[in-house]
Amino acid sequence: MKQRPMEQIVTEAERHRRIFVLLESAYPQAGTGLRYDNPFQLFVAVLLSAQTTDKQVNRITAPLFAAVPTARAMAGLEPEELEPYLKSCGLFRNKSRYLVAASRMIVEDFGGVLPDNFADLTSLPGIGRKSANVILSAAFGKPALAVDTHVFRVARRLGLAGADSTAGVEDELKEKFPPHEWGPLHHRLIAHGRAVCQARRPQCARCVLKDCCAERRAAVAMADRSGPPQE
Numbered sequence: 069m070k071q072r073p074m075e076q077i078v079t080e081a082e083r084h085r086r087i088f089v090l091l092e093s094a095y096p097q098a099g100t101g102l103r104y105d106n107p108f109q110l111f112v113a114v115l116l117s118a119q120t121t122d123k124q125v126n127r128i129t130a131p132l133f134a135a136v137p138t139a140r141a142m143a144g145l146e147p148e149e150l151e152p153y154l155k156s157c158g159l160f161r162n163k164s165r166y167l168v169a170a171s172r173m174i175v176e177d178f179g180g181v182l183p184d185n186f187a188d189l190t191s192l193p194g195i196g197r198k199s200a201n202v203i204l205s206a207a208f209g210k211p212a213l214a215v216d217t218h219v220f221r222v223a224r225r226l227g228l229a230g231a232d233s234t235a236g237v238e239d240e241l242k243e244k245f246p247p248h249e250w251g252p253l254h255h256r257l258i259a260h261g262r263a264v265c266q267a268r269r270p271q272c273a274r275c276v277l278k279d280c281c282a283e284r285r286a287a288v289a290m291a292d293r294s295g296p297p298q299e
C-alpha cells in the first residue's frame with residue numbers, strides 16, 4: 069500500500085498506523101532471540117534472561133536442556149545442583165532457586181504442564197508481568213504485550229504512551245493497536261530501541277520514525293521557537 073506523506077496524516081490514529089507500518093518495514097524479522105523447543109524451555113530461558121543477554125542465555129540453555137529437559141526433571145533437583153549450569157548468568161543463585169521452586173509448582177499444581185494464562189504464570193516464582201506476557205505471546209500465541217525497558221522508553225518518546233508505569237504503558241499500547249499486532253509491536257519497539265532510539269543517545273537524524281515521533285517533533289518545535297543559532 070502506498071504511504072501518504074506525513075503532512076497529510078492528521079489524526080492520532082493515522083499517526084499510530086504509520087508508526088506500526090514503518091516499524092514493520094524497518095524490522096521485518098524482529099522476534100525473540102531465545103532458543104527453545106517448548107513452552108517450559110521458553111519459561112526457563114525467559115527467567116534466565118533477566119540482566120543477561122539472549123546470546124548468553126542460549127549458551128547456558130543448550131547444555132542445560134540436554135541434561136534437564138522437563139519441569140519434572142528440574143523439580144527433582146536441589147537449587148545447588150542447578151547452579152553449575154547457570155554460573156555464567158547474573159544472579160544465578162536466585163535464578164536456580166526460582167527455577168526449582170517454579171518447576172515443583174508446575175508439577176504439583178499444574179500436572180507438569182506450564183500454565184497458559186496470566187494469573188497462573190505470575191503465581192510462579194521469578195515470573196512477573198513482563199515475563200508472563202512474553203511467554204503467553206511467544207509460547208502460546210496469545211495476544212499479550214510485554215513492556216520491557218526498550219518498549220517503555222520508545223513508546224513514551226513516540227507519544228504512544230505517557231504512563232509512568234510499565235502496566236500503564238501496556239494498557240495504552242493495547243488501546244491503540246489491535247490484539248494481533250501486540251506481539252510484533254513488542255519485538256519491533258525493542259529492535260528500534262536497541263538499534264536507533266537508544267536510552268542515552270537516540271539517533272533521531274537517521275530514525276525512520278522521526279517525522280511521526282512526538283518527542284522529535286517537540287524538539288523541532290522548540291528549536292524553531294528559539295530561532296536560528298547565534299553566530
Ligand code: SF4
Pocket residue numbers: 222225226264265266270271272273275276277278281282283284
Ligand atoms: S525520532 Fe528520535 S526519539 Fe523519536 S523514535 Fe526516533 S530516535 Fe527515538
